[in-house]
Amino acid sequence: MSSRHDIDVRPIRADEIPDWIRAMNTGFLRPPSVSEAEIADRSTYIVPGRTLGAFDGDRCVGTFRSFAQEVTAVGGAAVRADAISNVTVTSTHRRRGVLTRMMAQDLAAARDRGDTVATLIAAEYPIYGRYGFGAATTAAEWTVDVPRAGLDPRWAGPGDGGRVDLVDGDEVRKTGPGLHERLRRSQPGAIDRSERWWQTATGALLLDRAPWTEPFHALYRTADGEPEGLLTYTVDDRWGDAKQPQQTAKVKDLVAVSPAAERALWHHVCSIDWVTAVRTGWRAPDDLLPHLLPDPRAAAITTQADWLWIRILDVVAALEARTYASAGVLVLEVTDPDGLSRGRYRLDASPEGASCTPTTEEAGLVLPVASLGSLWLGDESAVRLAALGRVREVRAGAALSADALLRTSRRPWCPDMF
Ligand SMILES: CC(=O)SCCNC(=O)CCNC(=O)[C@H](O)C(C)(C)COP(=O)(O)OP(=O)(O)OC[C@H]1O[C@@H](n2cnc3c(N)ncnc32)[C@H](O)[C@@H]1OP(=O)(O)O
Secondary structure (H helix, E strand, O other): OOOHHHEEEEEOOHHHHHHHHHHHHHHOOOOOOOOHHHHHHHHHHOOHHHEEEEEEOOEEEEEEEEEEEEEEOOOOOEEEEEEEEEEEEOHHHOOOOHHHHHHHHHHHHHHHHOOOEEEEEOOOOOOOHHHOOEEOOEEEEEEEEHHHHOOOOOOOOOOOOOEEEEEOHHHHHHHHHHHHHHHHHHOOOOEOOOHHHHHHHHOOOOEOOEOOOOOEEEEEEOOOOOEEEEEEEEEOOOEOOOOOEOEEEEEEEEEEOOHHHHHHHHHHHOOOOOEEEEEOOOEOOOOOHHHHOOOHHHEEEEEEEEOEEEEEOOHHHHHHHOOOOOOEEEEEEEEOOOOOOOEEEEEEEEOOEEEEEEOOOOOOEEEEHHHHHHHHOOOOOHHHHHHOOOOEEOOOOHHHHHHHHHOOOOOOOOOOOO
């Protein structure tokens, strides 16, 4: 058996991309074979300097990739993030510290580059807390029992002068990116989407690992013709034994920049003849959908789990990037196993702006950087984390004061997987 010291962790060379993909497929328990099409596709977007491989001799046994991303802070600022993906260690080389070495290299480089946070979506909950990541957003999925929802069967489109039209992939590639940009600028937790995202979502780029089924795209326009929402869904083909339709519509994406668009598009997908169930796809946990139905209990939660994880790399930049609805002072002692963000910081915040500076004042709260990651987008509560032992209150009432400053009225949401 090779020891951990025989394993070389380093950025891959361009000619190592096929071996690296093979190792990644192996780690994700997919057929390991690599097609020319996959090599060509991945070569267009993986950044060799930020794509790490772990090598045992010539064999790639670990994969790790990061790329530049923007994540929206509370208040709408786009924050520089180090997005991490494609993390695997081949089963023959597990638990020898290979992931720990790849993560340490990448986070140190991100900190040196000046990234404010690192982000990822965790395959399993227990993996990333040890590296300073905290679960920062939740994804929820509902299944709507359409006949029970109580919607008017005579619904013939939005009654607000706007309209819903089915459009093709060309139109989606024209209109979708602008709509998504508007959404993500106002949605804490949202991330930027690449042009490739829109190509794969519309079949303009076909990947041999993901068989293509053309979905339906419904576009909402206001009475003035302004696009404000786009819904993409597929429908299965199921009939009951008594010849009754039992089709399920599965929402793949819903981008709405106004409540009117959100209302109209949910109403549209819940009012398609033959469709008796709607699966919403991963939505914000406080999505309006259940309460747009006359009977909200017709929408049952089928998935609810942590989604975007945040690792704060620069406490000052992260806390100054977001806005605050009230005024207050918070002194935080941040502990960090990797030392990247360790320190004591004073946050002076108000609706007019915020400043955060290193300080020697006594801290009100002591917390690991992972807990700060969970609090940063406004979703988690310091009072709850104190009860769980993940935040320590030095000054009585400090957790409550932190909640008054940090929490938000709508919950953060990351619509995308990466
Ligand atoms: C952002 C993404 O890409 S998510 C995808 C993550 N990848 C996967 O889930 C694919 C299948 N799993 C794997 O490839 C590997 O098991 C990995 C990448 C999760 C872990 O790689 P390893 O090299 O085994 O991790 P490493 O040896 O560095 O472990 C470090 C510590 O984390 C712990 N750990 C690692 N993985 C897990 C896990 N899945 N569950 C619980 N603890 C874990 C180890 O026990 C170890 O703990 P210790 O420091 O107390 O001894």
